[in-house]
Amino acid sequence: MNLKQRYKQLKQNIPAIYLVMKSSEIPILAKILAFLTIAYALSPIDLIPDFIPVLGYLDDLVILPMLIVLTIKCIPKPIWQKAQNEAQELIATKQMKKWYYALPILIIWLIVVLILIRIFWK
Template sequence: MKINEFIKQIKLKIKAIYLAFKNENTPLLAKIFAGITIGYALSPIDLIPDFIPILGYLDDLIILPLLIYISFKLIPGEIMKECEEKANEVWKDGKPKRLIYGLPIIIFWILVIGFIVYRFFIK
Protein backbone atom coordinates (compact mmCIF):
# COMPACT_ATOMS: atom_id res chain seq x y z
CA MET A 1 0.00 0.00 0.00
CA LYS A 2 1.31 3.43 -0.93
CA ILE A 3 1.74 6.05 1.77
CA ASN A 4 -0.93 8.31 0.18
CA GLU A 5 -3.42 5.43 0.27
CA PHE A 6 -2.55 4.75 3.90
CA ILE A 7 -3.09 8.41 4.83
CA LYS A 8 -6.46 8.46 3.03
CA GLN A 9 -7.51 5.34 4.93
CA ILE A 10 -6.47 6.87 8.26
CA LYS A 11 -8.44 10.05 7.49
CA LEU A 12 -11.50 8.04 6.50
CA LYS A 13 -11.28 5.93 9.65
CA ILE A 14 -11.04 9.02 11.86
CA LYS A 15 -14.13 10.46 10.15
CA ALA A 16 -15.98 7.17 10.66
CA ILE A 17 -14.94 7.10 14.32
CA TYR A 18 -16.26 10.65 14.70
CA LEU A 19 -19.62 9.59 13.28
CA ALA A 20 -19.65 6.54 15.58
CA PHE A 21 -18.88 8.84 18.51
CA LYS A 22 -21.97 10.89 17.63
CA ASN A 23 -24.14 7.75 17.26
CA GLU A 24 -26.40 7.17 20.26
CA ASN A 25 -26.11 3.37 19.94
CA THR A 26 -22.35 3.38 20.49
CA PRO A 27 -21.42 2.00 23.94
CA LEU A 28 -19.97 4.41 26.51
CA LEU A 29 -16.49 2.84 26.63
CA ALA A 30 -16.29 2.96 22.84
CA LYS A 31 -17.36 6.62 22.92
CA ILE A 32 -14.63 7.41 25.43
CA PHE A 33 -11.92 5.87 23.24
CA ALA A 34 -13.45 7.42 20.11
CA GLY A 35 -13.32 10.83 21.83
CA ILE A 36 -9.69 10.30 22.79
CA THR A 37 -8.85 9.21 19.23
CA ILE A 38 -10.59 12.21 17.66
CA GLY A 39 -9.06 14.58 20.19
CA TYR A 40 -5.56 13.22 19.58
CA ALA A 41 -6.00 13.33 15.81
CA LEU A 42 -7.19 16.94 15.84
CA SER A 43 -5.02 18.21 18.66
CA PRO A 44 -2.24 20.60 17.78
CA ILE A 45 -0.37 19.28 20.83
CA ASP A 46 1.53 15.99 20.52
CA LEU A 47 3.24 13.90 23.18
CA ILE A 48 6.49 14.41 21.26
CA PRO A 49 6.65 17.71 19.29
CA ASP A 50 6.87 17.27 15.51
CA PHE A 51 9.95 19.49 15.19
CA ILE A 52 12.08 16.77 16.85
CA PRO A 53 13.53 14.81 13.92
CA ILE A 54 12.05 11.33 13.38
CA LEU A 55 10.67 10.97 16.93
CA GLY A 56 8.23 13.83 16.36
CA TYR A 57 6.37 11.93 13.66
CA LEU A 58 6.97 8.51 15.16
CA ASP A 59 4.42 9.08 17.91
CA ASP A 60 1.80 9.93 15.26
CA LEU A 61 2.69 6.77 13.32
CA ILE A 62 2.30 4.58 16.41
CA ILE A 63 -0.19 6.23 18.78
CA LEU A 64 -2.84 7.33 16.29
CA PRO A 65 -3.15 3.95 14.51
CA LEU A 66 -3.22 2.24 17.92
CA LEU A 67 -6.06 4.50 19.10
CA ILE A 68 -7.93 3.89 15.83
CA TYR A 69 -7.49 0.13 16.25
CA ILE A 70 -8.78 0.19 19.84
CA SER A 71 -11.75 2.37 18.85
CA PHE A 72 -12.62 0.03 15.97
CA LYS A 73 -12.48 -2.99 18.28
CA LEU A 74 -14.75 -1.35 20.87
CA ILE A 75 -17.36 0.03 18.46
CA PRO A 76 -19.86 -2.66 17.39
CA GLY A 77 -19.29 -3.86 13.81
CA GLU A 78 -22.68 -2.88 12.41
CA ILE A 79 -22.34 0.67 13.77
CA MET A 80 -18.79 0.97 12.43
CA LYS A 81 -19.79 -0.30 8.98
CA GLU A 82 -22.69 2.18 8.84
CA CYS A 83 -20.41 5.03 9.94
CA GLU A 84 -17.73 4.15 7.37
CA GLU A 85 -20.32 4.23 4.59
CA LYS A 86 -21.69 7.52 5.89
CA ALA A 87 -18.16 8.98 6.13
CA ASN A 88 -17.54 8.08 2.48
CA GLU A 89 -20.76 9.82 1.51
CA VAL A 90 -20.44 12.92 3.70
CA TRP A 91 -16.78 13.65 2.93
CA LYS A 92 -16.63 12.72 -0.78
CA ASP A 93 -14.58 15.75 -1.82
CA GLY A 94 -12.55 15.99 1.40
CA LYS A 95 -14.78 18.60 3.03
CA PRO A 96 -17.92 17.98 5.04
CA LYS A 97 -21.12 18.82 3.21
CA ARG A 98 -22.62 20.24 6.37
CA LEU A 99 -21.01 22.82 8.62
CA ILE A 100 -22.11 20.91 11.72
CA TYR A 101 -19.27 18.39 11.24
CA GLY A 102 -16.66 21.15 11.45
CA LEU A 103 -18.29 22.81 14.45
CA PRO A 104 -16.27 20.97 17.17
CA ILE A 105 -13.00 22.11 15.55
CA ILE A 106 -14.24 25.69 15.26
CA ILE A 107 -15.37 25.70 18.91
CA PHE A 108 -12.02 24.23 20.02
CA TRP A 109 -10.03 26.99 18.27
CA ILE A 110 -12.35 29.72 19.57
CA LEU A 111 -11.77 28.42 23.12
CA VAL A 112 -7.98 28.27 22.60
CA ILE A 113 -7.85 31.81 21.20
CA GLY A 114 -10.17 33.05 23.95
CA PHE A 115 -7.96 31.49 26.62
CA ILE A 116 -4.82 33.07 25.13
CA VAL A 117 -6.46 36.49 24.90
CA TYR A 118 -7.79 36.24 28.45
CA ARG A 119 -4.53 34.90 29.89
CA PHE A 120 -2.12 37.34 28.26
CA PHE A 121 -4.09 40.46 27.41
CA ILE A 122 -6.91 40.84 29.92
CA LYS A 123 -5.21 39.91 33.20
Protein backbone atom coordinates in the same frame (compact mmCIF):
# COMPACT_ATOMS: atom_id res chain seq x y z
CA MET B 1 -1.44 -2.30 1.84
CA ASN B 2 1.08 0.41 0.99
CA LEU B 3 1.54 3.70 2.87
CA LYS B 4 -0.61 5.69 0.46
CA GLN B 5 -3.55 3.30 0.93
CA ARG B 6 -3.11 3.32 4.70
CA TYR B 7 -3.10 7.12 4.76
CA LYS B 8 -6.29 7.19 2.68
CA GLN B 9 -7.90 4.69 5.06
CA LEU B 10 -6.78 6.79 8.03
CA LYS B 11 -8.38 9.87 6.46
CA GLN B 12 -11.65 7.94 6.13
CA ASN B 13 -11.54 6.43 9.62
CA ILE B 14 -11.33 9.75 11.49
CA PRO B 15 -14.68 11.09 10.14
CA ALA B 16 -16.26 7.66 10.63
CA ILE B 17 -15.12 7.63 14.26
CA TYR B 18 -16.58 11.10 14.71
CA LEU B 19 -19.90 9.91 13.28
CA VAL B 20 -19.87 6.85 15.55
CA MET B 21 -19.15 9.03 18.58
CA LYS B 22 -22.52 10.73 18.07
CA SER B 23 -24.35 7.38 18.07
CA SER B 24 -26.25 6.35 21.17
CA GLU B 25 -25.86 2.65 20.29
CA ILE B 26 -22.18 2.27 21.13
CA PRO B 27 -20.70 1.36 24.53
CA ILE B 28 -19.32 4.08 26.78
CA LEU B 29 -15.74 2.78 26.39
CA ALA B 30 -16.04 3.16 22.61
CA LYS B 31 -17.35 6.73 23.07
CA ILE B 32 -14.43 7.61 25.34
CA LEU B 33 -11.89 6.11 22.93
CA ALA B 34 -13.60 7.84 20.00
CA PHE B 35 -13.40 11.19 21.79
CA LEU B 36 -9.72 10.67 22.63
CA THR B 37 -8.96 9.65 19.05
CA ILE B 38 -10.72 12.67 17.55
CA ALA B 39 -9.15 14.99 20.13
CA TYR B 40 -5.66 13.65 19.40
CA ALA B 41 -6.16 13.78 15.64
CA LEU B 42 -7.34 17.40 15.71
CA SER B 43 -5.15 18.66 18.54
CA PRO B 44 -2.46 21.13 17.57
CA ILE B 45 -0.35 19.86 20.49
CA ASP B 46 1.35 16.44 20.26
CA LEU B 47 2.82 14.34 23.06
CA ILE B 48 6.19 14.66 21.34
CA PRO B 49 6.55 17.96 19.42
CA ASP B 50 7.06 17.59 15.66
CA PHE B 51 10.23 19.71 15.69
CA ILE B 52 12.10 16.87 17.44
CA PRO B 53 13.70 14.89 14.59
CA VAL B 54 12.17 11.46 13.91
CA LEU B 55 10.47 11.12 17.31
CA GLY B 56 8.17 14.06 16.64
CA TYR B 57 6.52 12.33 13.72
CA LEU B 58 6.85 8.86 15.17
CA ASP B 59 4.17 9.53 17.77
CA ASP B 60 1.74 10.50 14.99
CA LEU B 61 2.61 7.34 13.09
CA VAL B 62 2.15 5.11 16.15
CA ILE B 63 -0.27 6.70 18.62
CA LEU B 64 -2.99 7.84 16.23
CA PRO B 65 -3.27 4.52 14.35
CA MET B 66 -3.20 2.68 17.69
CA LEU B 67 -6.06 4.83 19.01
CA ILE B 68 -8.01 4.25 15.80
CA VAL B 69 -7.57 0.47 15.99
CA LEU B 70 -8.58 0.35 19.68
CA THR B 71 -11.63 2.49 19.00
CA ILE B 72 -12.75 0.40 16.02
CA LYS B 73 -12.40 -2.81 18.05
CA CYS B 74 -14.84 -1.43 20.65
CA ILE B 75 -17.50 -0.46 18.10
CA PRO B 76 -20.08 -3.07 17.02
CA LYS B 77 -19.42 -4.06 13.39
CA PRO B 78 -22.81 -3.00 11.92
CA ILE B 79 -22.53 0.47 13.47
CA TRP B 80 -18.93 0.83 12.26
CA GLN B 81 -19.90 -0.23 8.73
CA LYS B 82 -22.74 2.30 8.66
CA ALA B 83 -20.43 5.08 9.90
CA GLN B 84 -17.80 4.21 7.29
CA ASN B 85 -20.40 4.41 4.52
CA GLU B 86 -21.64 7.78 5.81
CA ALA B 87 -18.07 9.09 6.05
CA GLN B 88 -17.31 7.99 2.49
CA GLU B 89 -20.43 9.79 1.26
CA LEU B 90 -19.43 12.96 3.12
CA ILE B 91 -15.93 12.83 1.70
CA ALA B 92 -17.19 12.09 -1.83
CA THR B 93 -19.67 14.98 -1.77
CA LYS B 94 -17.17 17.33 -0.08
CA GLN B 95 -19.77 18.16 2.58
CA MET B 96 -17.32 17.68 5.40
CA LYS B 97 -15.67 20.86 6.62
CA LYS B 98 -12.50 20.01 8.54
CA TRP B 99 -12.39 23.27 10.49
CA TYR B 100 -15.82 22.51 11.91
CA TYR B 101 -14.54 19.36 13.63
CA ALA B 102 -11.43 21.08 14.99
CA LEU B 103 -13.32 23.96 16.56
CA PRO B 104 -14.21 22.23 19.88
CA ILE B 105 -10.62 21.06 20.35
CA LEU B 106 -9.25 24.53 19.63
CA ILE B 107 -11.68 26.03 22.14
CA ILE B 108 -10.54 23.55 24.81
CA TRP B 109 -6.87 24.40 24.18
CA LEU B 110 -7.66 28.11 24.24
CA ILE B 111 -9.32 27.71 27.64
CA VAL B 112 -6.33 25.74 28.94
CA VAL B 113 -3.92 28.42 27.73
CA LEU B 114 -6.02 31.18 29.30
CA ILE B 115 -6.12 29.30 32.61
CA LEU B 116 -2.35 28.82 32.53
CA ILE B 117 -1.80 32.49 31.74
CA ARG B 118 -4.05 33.46 34.61
CA ILE B 119 -2.23 31.14 37.03
CA PHE B 120 1.25 32.31 36.05
CA TRP B 121 0.34 35.97 35.65
CA LYS B 122 -0.33 36.38 39.39
